[in-house]
Amino acid sequence: MKYDRALAIEKATQLFWKLGFQATKMRDLQEELDMRPGSIYAAFGNKEALFKICLLNYAEQSRLALDKYAGLNSNPIKAIYDFIKNMAVKAEEGKINNCFLVKSISELDGNNAHLRQYAQDGLKDVESGFEALFLEAQEKGLIKQESNPARLAKWMQIQVMGLRSYGNSQDNASDVVIMLDEIFNSLKQAH
């Protein structure tokens, strides 16, 4: 029976995400996807190509999710908050994990500039989404005119990366979730 491509990508992503690109062995993938080496190579090319597919798919899903929350909320700041709360700073089995893109960039930093670029582009894409929403918020009078949407978007990325990185480093998820709210409070106060 032919394999389920979407499911295979999903499972491969989970494994790459958890173990990293280099620590994930083809034999791990064979077991997880329940596919033999020949099938995997016929379907995806090779390990690096499969990883790239996972990276692009993850980035696309993230961007789609942001747009979803934007559509669900008339308040753009609330849209960003919901997106982050549900997609980014969220405990999985009591632990907050890093963004797959950020983790990949970190790992591939000194090794594979090629793969790294895809992850970088994905992050920039989400940042652009933030910027558009902050601009919309400004037009709606929700943040000050003197604030800079592009800069706020960068700041927001920094906050999310910080929270997730910290949550990943320590095992205290609840503190991090609280601090996310504090950060959003400071956003409303200062801008």
Add this chain to the structure above:
Amino acid sequence: MKYDRALAIEKATQLFWKLGFQATKMRDLQEELDMRPGSIYAAFGNKEALFKICLLNYAEQSRLALDKYAGLNSNPIKAIYDFIKNMAVKAEEGKINNCFLVKSISELDGNNAHLRQYAQDGLKDVESGFEALFLEAQEKGLIKQESNPARLAKWMQIQVMGLRSYGNSQDNASDVVIMLDEIFNSLKQAH
């Protein structure tokens, strides 16, 4: 001639830091340290033991640096700022890199809980240093009485991790350095 242990650890750390634990091969280390496999194994045990030594050494150096800046500044907030500016959010060859401990935790997340713990402990140690300095700042009336030094220390770690992670993800070092100052400004304003 006997090898220079401190220098070897320094060089190994740089390589591990740049490439990560798994991507750094023993043969890379042999070349970088200019030592043959037998010598490295006689001196450090094995790859994992050497990595652990690098991790602990890096953590110790970080903590010593924080104490150094604490001794140099009568203002504890300034001490933290100088430490971060000089040790953490600093462009190396135009690029801001991740903390060695944070990068290692991220990489070893799903693989090696044993090594991971050493990196985690090192981070907690720096956080404790921040907390002590924030407490001192509070006693000196530099931050509000209602502020919580322990929480501020966590927040500070989040900010540093966010800035470095973002600086590492994008290649724009100058923006990040500016945002560090903005973050310290917001600290003075709100607390």
Add this chain to the structure above:
DNA sequence: TTACTTATTGAACAAGTGTTCAAGTTATTT
């Protein structure tokens, strides 16, 4: 110098790695 300890060398090894491909199986078309 001689004897002894300590450190270095580099070829070799066993296990693990990503990947291939001829043979077999399942699906689709004629």
Add this chain to the structure above:
DNA sequence: AAATAACTTGAACACTTGTTCAATAAGTAA
């Protein structure tokens, strides 16, 4: 049913990896 195409299988291969160890060299003490 027969022929063709599409997909799957798993043993095998070439290469890389961390690590070992007998032989050698360098340093130290008598």
